[in-house]
Amino acid sequence: MRAPLLLLLLIVGLSGVFSGHSLHFYETTVSVPGHGLPKYSEVGYVDGIEITRYSSDVGQVVPVAPWMKKVEDPEYWESQTHRCKVNEAISRHEVKVLMNRFNQTTGFRYYQFMCGCELRDDGSIRVYDQLGYDMKDFLALDPERGVYYPLTDQAQATTQQWNSPEEQAGKRWKNYLETECIDWLKKYIEYGKEELERRVRPEVKVSEQNVNGVTKLHCQVYGFYPRDVDVKWQKNGIDVPSYEAKHVFPNSDGTYQIRVTMEVPAEDREGHSCHVDHASLDQTLTVKFESQSSSNTLWIVIGVVLAGVITIAAVLFIVWKRSGKRHILYFWNG
Template sequence: MRVPLLLLIVGVSEVFSGHFLQYYHTVVSVPGRGLPEYTSVGYVDGIEIRQYSSDSRRVVPVAPWMERVEPEYWERETQISRGHEALSLNSARSEMRYLNQSGGFHSFQWMYGCELRDDGSARGYAQLGYDGKDFIILDLEQSIFIPLTDQAKVTAQKLNTLTEHVGVKVKDYLENGCIGWLKKYTEYGKEELERRVRPEVKVLDQNVDGVSKLHCQVYGFYPRDVDVKWQKNGIDVPTYEAKHVFPNSDGTYQIRVTVEVPAEDREGHSCHVDHASLDQTLTVKWEPQSSSNTLWIVIGVLAGVIAIAAAGFIIWRKSSGMKTNYAQTSTSDKDGSSTSSNT
């Protein structure tokens, strides 16, 4: 049997390598059904580390390694978060009044964070979202807020003219305080955050009415950031499906990237994977027979498993005298009366 995949090591990895810290403060106009009026959640490298809500009114650890932080930290951050809650609620209500939105469900979100790359470079970002859409963004170079919609112009102007110089303070936090906390958090969770797991890659194809879908399945990798693309003879091939990264139960991730090509035009296609665990880009070539053979092997294995399970079930059913039809079953209550139901 031919080797199903041909693996080559080419190129240089360009995937983000470092750590990032993110915060999301969210206000909703209609709380309920488990959704508090105000929530604040912190993430490091996409992993939730802490949370606060208007229901609990306490900052609590989420990631296990955050429990190593000193107790004073939680009390201090709780007091700060209560202040952020009051400010966020007031800002959201003011925005709703300005937009003449006295009722209905509306959301107001303040998002900010920073990242520190392995080469020592750092950057930050801050922006406001309203009803799930971009609203205002902070220009870090000028320390001013830029409106992203016509409705946001007045709010941006107010922020830029406040005597407290909000933009300057936020910029200072992102470039100093945020980076400082990111370093502390990554030290606490070093064992988890700095692990590197190489991805496994498989290339399969699916032929339908003369059109071939080439699937590049990348799985079992960590950290989450990955770049997967198709090329034909060294030239990028555009993909028309969204690239979604999904988590696995073991803490790793997976992604599938698909392109559609004429069935007779598959030759020369290859999948290129860029990840922090790789020193160089990993390339997996599509091969005319091996890809379809791999698919049939998978189908054959599944069919064999199903056949064995079915045979085992039949044997068990015969040995236990189990009936093939379903009869009414009855249950009795305390008074001795019974009710019947069809299963």
């Protein structure tokens, strides 16, 4: 099953750089089965690692992460399956409500819901709750006030209903995310402690690219774990804004990668460096950028020096052959 575009954007874009752990659930409901998707699916992630999965086709929660397969408590799996079945019924109802509201009697419709919490090393927490419809952002929770706000004009009616005194859905979800979600996150951290607390150092490569007269400097950071990382460009010790959004992507081996790009005038490339902070590093990792022309000049200098050394060696060898070893010794001694 391939995740729709909005879901992928939520996965890679919501968590900023922070030190701690996170738990997120992503739900996808479709109006009719198709495109390789069941009518309802739910996936759980801890620190970006998929831990559990549920689909209407299977009808039960199954473990994905190896360390989750060690959880043998049948009551846990039964309770999680019950929770997903309740969520499935609610989501399928919401799809029908929205289709009626938008006069959509047929067609393939996406309803996507994301919620989650983060527990930071300093003890603070952060919670999320966002909904998308038909591949577009729809509404989101304001975690400070405990109310929903619309992300499109079409979401006004739903927002008013969910914020009404009768429902107060925002306050209920805020409370759930700040309490039960955090409690479950702590349990998952304990389950996967060995995996979640491992540290893998990042590899860093800097390069340049010239496109239509514009010079871009790329800092590619890859092969690191855990996911959270801070990557930035500096010029002579001063931070420089990046050109592209910073998205962290997973690798097949469980590590992560990120590329941070900035644009510079062609004549202003020198003096830039990429700086990486990560939990696996004792101090900031700094990689200086060297333009291709500078590299070429360096190799030319090295080549000239090597050519000179080879020439001197050849001359000495010829002298040695013609005059004997004694004269060579006199030569070196002046």
